[in-house]
Ligand SMILES: O=C(O)C1=C[C@@H](OP(=O)(O)O)[C@@H](O)[C@H](O)C1
C-alpha cells in the first residue's frame with residue numbers, strides 16, 4: 538500500500554455512476570511545476586515554489602535536480618530549492634522516469650555540464666519517444682552527444698557557446714523549450730529559429746512566461762518562429778506560485794458533463810496560458826453547461842452533447858478527456874492536427890481507437906486525426922439508464938501505461954451499464970495521483986485490484 542491507500546500497482550474496476558456531485562480544488566499544474574522547479578535550480582540562491590504538484594513527473598524533476606546538486610526541501614505543499622545556477626554537477630546519471638518534458642528540459646540544460654547521462658526505467662514509453670531533433674540541435678551548438686539512435690539512454694557533454702540555432706518544433710515543443718531554458722546561461726544566448734509546422738504553441742508560451750517570472754529577458758515573434766534570448770543572464774531566485782492544472786481538470790469537467798449532478802472545480806485561473814483551458818469552451822460548444830465565477834467553474838451535468846470538429850493541437854493534453862465526452866455526443870467528433878499524440882506515453886491515436894472499438898464504439902484515424910462516433914447518434918448496444926445512452930461495459934480495457942488514456946477509459950466506465958476494468962491504472966500517478974480519490978469524493982466508486990510488483 539502507498540500513502541494514498543491504493544496498491545503500488547493496480548487495475549481499477551470502474552463502477553457505473555448515476556451522478557457526480559460536490560466540490561474540488563484543481564491540483565497544481567504539471568507544466569508549471571516542472572518549469573518552476575527547473576528555473577529555481579538554474580537560479581543561484583533560494584526559491585520557494587508554492588504548491589507543487591505531487592505527481593511522479595514532479596518527483597522525477599525534484600530527484601534529477603537533487604542529483605545534479607540542487608538543495609531540495611519539501612515544506613508542506615511547497616518546494617524550497619537552492620539552485621546550482623550555471624553549474625549542475627558533471628558526470629551524473631539522471632533518471633527522469635516517464636516524464637517527457639522533464640527529460641527534454643534537462644537534456645537541454647545538460648549542455649552546461651561536461652557530461653550528463655540520461656536513462657529511464659520506462660523503456661517501452663519514454664524510451665521509445667524521439668529525442669533526435671533536440672540532440673541534433675545540441676550537436677550543432679557544439680555539444681558531444683551519444684544516444685541509441687536518437688533515443689534513451691543518452692549522454693550529453695558541453696560546453697556550448699550559443700548563437701543562431703535551428704530546432705524543429707514539429708514533433709514536440711519540448712525541444713525548443715529545453716533550449717530556451719539553456720539559452721540565458723550561455724555566453725552568447727540563443728537566437729532560435731523554430732522550423733517545421735510548430736506544434737504545442739501553448740507550452741512554449743508557458744516556458745517564456747517562466748523565464749519572465751525568473752527575470753530573464755527574451756523577445757519572440759507573435760508566431761514563435763523566432764525566439765531570441767540574450768546570453769550571460771542570471772535566473773533570479775524568489776517565490777512563485779503554481780497555478781491549477783487544466784489538463785487533469787479537463788477530465789473532471791468532462792466527467793461532470795457526462796453525468797447528472799453538479800460539480801464545482803476551483804483554482805482554475807481564467808487568465809492562464811495553459812492551452813487545455815480551451816477544454817472548457819470545447820465542452821460548452823458540445824452543449825455542456827459550465828459557468829465561471831472567478832477561478833471556479835461549475836458544471837451542471839447530464840445535458841445532451843453534440844459532436845464537434847476541432848484542431849486539437851492547442852489543447853493536446855485534454856484530447857483524451859474530451860474524447861470521453863465525444864463518445865456520448867450526437868454525431869462524429871474529429872480532432873484534427875493531433876499527429877503529435879502518437880509520440881506521447883503511448884500512441885494516443887491508434888491506441889485510443891483500439892480501446893474505443895473494444896468498448897463497442899466506432900472510431901477512425903488518419904495520420905494526424907482521430908474521430909469517434911458518439912453513442913447517442915446510433916444507440917448501438919446502448920442501454921438507456923438514467924439520462925443518456927450508456928456503453929455496455931463489462932470488459933477489460935488497457936490503460937497503455939498512459940495516464941491520459943486511464944482518465945479517458947475511467948470516464949467511459951462511469952457511463953457504462955456494467956463495470957469496466959482498466960488495466961495498469963496506477964500509471965495515473967504520472968500526472969494526477971488523486972484522480973480516483975477526487976472522483977470518489979464526487980460520488981464515483983472504484984475497486985483497486987493489486988497487481989504483482991513488476992516495474993514499470
Ligand atoms: O512543455 C510541456 O510541459 C509539455 C508540452 C506538451 O508536449 P509536446 O510539446 O510534445 O506536444 C505536452 O503534451 C506535455 O504534457 C507537456
Ligand SMILES: C=C(OP(=O)(O)O)C(=O)O
Nearest residue numbers: 635636637638639854881
Ligand atoms: C505527454 C505528456 O507529458 P510528457 O510529454 O511530459 O511526458 C502528458 O502529460 O500528457
